[in-house]
Structure formats: C-alpha cells, structure tokens
Amino acid sequence: MTTELLNTLYVQTQGTDLRLEQDTLRIHLPDTPGRRTLPLRRLDGIVVYGHINLSTELITRCAQDKRPVTWMSRGGRYLARLDGAARSNVLLRHAQHQRHDDTGARLGIARNLVAGKIRNSRWILLRAARDAAPARREHARKAAEDLAAAIDKLSAAESIDVVMGIEGQAARNYFAALPHILSTATDLPPFTHRNRRPPTDPVNAALSFTYGLLRSLVHGALEQVGLDPYLGFLHGLRPGKPALALDLMEEFRPVLADRFVLTQFNRRQLRASHFDHLSGGAVSLTEDGRKELIGAWQEWKTQTWEHPIAGREVPAGLLPVVQARILARHLRGELPGYLPWTAS
C-alpha cells in the first residue's frame, strides 16, 4: 500500500527551517552547521511543534501531494492541520449529519464508542494485574470489576447523557487504579489522579502530550477517510472542538496512549530530568523529554495489533484509519453498527 505509510516527520527544535528543494525536504537546524535532507516521497506527513518555519513552497507542495502538515503548540497542543485538496466526500458527510440528527443512530454509535473505551481500559488493568504483586493486583482487579459493571449498565443506556455519565465514572475508577500499576522512579512525584490544563505532575504531563500525538493521528485518519472531524456522536457539536476526533480517540486512549506512557515510565525511559516544574505548580516536558517521547511514539506506531474484525494485524499508527473506515461504512448504511477496536 503506497498510500499508507507511517513515516511522519516530527520537528520540535525551535527555530528549525524547513524548505523544499526539488523533491527533497531541506532541514536547517539553528546553531547546527550543515543541513539535512530527506526525500519527500518517503514522508507521509509532517508535524511541527511551536516555532518552526516552513517555506510556502513546501506547504503548497504538501497540499498538492495530499501530505498533511500539522501544527502543534510547543507544548504539544493541537493547533491546525493542512490536508490539501480535500477529499470532500460530500455523500459521506451528508450521511454523517443525517445520522447525527437521528437520536437512535447517534446513541448507538456513542454507546459503542464508550464500550470500546471501557473494554480497552479494562484490558489494561487485567493485563497489569497478571504480573503484579498481590496488593496491587487486588486494586487492579477491583477496578476491572467496576468497569465490567459499567459495560453492563452501558448496554441499557437510553440517552447520550447517561452514556456520558457512565463514561465519566468509569474513567474515574480506571485512573484511580492506574497509580497501582505504575512503577515510576522514586525521584518522581506520585501520580494520584488525572489532571490537565495544566498538568501538575510528570505522568499527567506525559499523558497530555501523548493525547496530543494521538489526537493528530486520529484527526488525520478522519480527514483521510473523508469524515468531518468536527461533527461527533458522543461529543456532539462543540464549537472549535473536533468532536468526532475526540469520539474516535476514546477507544484508543487506554491502549495507544495510556499504556504507552506507562511503559515509558516503567522502563525508566522517562525520568525526573525530563520534566520542568514551573512556579505555581504546572509541570511540563523538557525538550529532551519530548524528544524521548516522540521517538518512542514513532516506534510504538509501527507495533502491530490484532484486529479481530479486519482479520489481520494492523500497525498501531493505522488502527485509527481502519476504524474511521468502519465508521464510514456504518454511516453509509453498509454495516449495521459501529464496532470499536478492542485489544485482545
């Protein structure tokens, strides 16, 4: 498949200059003599963080080749994306809007999205429980039971609000158990609960940054398939928020993002020195920390996962595309429901 590669270029060194030189990308790092070049055809996307210059020629060329360019803030917040001559797919978008207006159809999709998320959260807890010490195992198993009960309730949920409520409670149970399966280095402050805007401990800082990476991956998948990332089923319509991207992220958060972050800490790939503690209490990744995380993410994306319904192994980086296609087929009336991806 030539259209589906996994070579995304992430640039985060502030002040880097990217230009087009015929069919290659020329990279100028500030304060670093010499330059690097990359053949453009080997790249299927460019993601830049903060103050990075892209020449207009490069941007237009990427637009022409449908090679998306994503702008993130320096700290990893999603800002914007350019996707070239849009695959407008107006019929699909129309179907998306119609389904959104149909309460029953919308509820069906929202419910399944959340079921996927809770199943995957539960999978993480059960996996961790298998090789944890007895005390920790108890915590993880208890939370897994709570999640099982949530899935049960979910099957009878009759409104999006109820679905949202179940999702919120499940997330609290799940995050309460995470510290027990996380073995951070002793020099790191403990992770107690999920917080953001801004994160106040290293684990939350790493989670927030990784959610940004995941969001850009999912957003791109939706664009690629021709779905409108701003019209969601679970998250509905939220001005300025890509609600469908947030929807589709849900099922991937536990396995692709949380587990990824846990692994980085458990393996001591992320250490205290990778974080800045700002006055007032906010914590953010240092440039080195981000570099570490992005490098690991690139590798993580190539790791394959079984996809029971597609009947094959799919690299993590392409799972969102496969799921976006399944959603599209459901919206067009070709599949009887949306089936989330669940880890096994």
Place this chain on the structure above:
Amino acid sequence: MTVASRQGGEAEQAQVPLSALEHYTYCPRQCGLILLEDSFADDAATVRGTLLHQRVDTPGNRGRGTVRTLHALPVWHDGHGLTGICDTVELHADGTVLPVEHKSGRYHPGGPADVQVAAQAMCLEYMFKQPVTTAAIYSGTDRRRHIVTVNEALRTRVLDATNAVRNLLSHNHTLPPPVADSRCRRCSMATDCMPKLLAGTHRYQQALHDLYLLDDTQDIDE
C-alpha cells in the same frame, strides 16, 4: 441556467467520464467508490500507469511521416453524454482515426479496457464525423498492440455501462455491493471498500452484540 428551470426542453444529462466505464465494467462498486466517495487510491499500478502516460509515443509509428499522433486529446459525445481524454489518437494518411489506450498491465480480451477504448472510438466518430470501427490497446506487459473491433455488441456494452454509471451519479447514491471475488486482489480500492468485512455481516452483527459481553476467565488467564 439550471436543469430544473428548463421547461419542456431536453434536460441535460449527467456527463459520464470515460474512465468510469472501465471502472464500472471491472466492478460497479469500484466505480461507485471513485465517483461517489472521492476515494482514489494511488496504488503502484496507477502510478506506473501515470508514468507510462507521460511517454506514450507508440512504438512503431514514429518517424513514418504518414501518421500524426495526438496525445492527451479531450474527446466527447454529446448524444451519449460521454467525456474524457484519449491517451493517444493516431490520424493515418488514409483518413483512419485510431484511438490507442495504454495499459501498464496485461491485456484481457473482452475486458474493461475494451469498453473504455470503444467509448473513445464512439466519441471520435462523433467529433470527426466518420466511422471509427477499430481501436487498439497497448499493453505494457507484452509491449504490443491488441486490436479491438468496435462492433455492435461492444457498442451496446458501452451504452449499458454509460446508463448504469449515470444512474449511479444522478439517482442512486448508494454504493453497489462488493463483488468480493478474485477481482478484489488486484483492486486499488480494496482498503477503502472492505469487501470481506461487508460480506461477513453476520459475524459483524455477532461482534456488535459481544461488545457488551465479558468473558472474564478468558481475559485473565489466556
């Protein structure tokens, strides 16, 4: 002026692209995916095809002086509502007009390429106001020309396919069902199309149901 505002006049029919005839003949769903869902997967075969199109000076006819070769010629047929571009059209000294379609792959007699090139012949007939009863397909695999006779049967296939494509475009926006056979293996749309997934809807239905069932023993002990 929009079609709807015309009164009594002949409503303008949707134009059908020549390439769509070939896609439709190969697999109706492939044509639907391309026309209705803007999805065009640039697979290796099409990329090679594009490269090939850039140098379609047909071997054997250059420098003879008796043949004028036109490249990338826009063609159309108002009566049938067809429009497209011919790779190559040869204008021979004796007045013969010969469309030559270039394919990177193998030639399959009676296949979709025949329909496409016959439609080109019909457009050229309309434009040059003279019969065009022969067309050719140049295959990149065996590097030779295959002559196609544009007879009545083939013309009927062209018109049937044209109607079917027009129907897809104007009335019926649902995608044709997947053929789900050996064609899918060579199809550039397969990742978008998901023929197997759609064919096994029962399994899918079951999986939707199972989403809310948990099998703990399996989860923990496997």
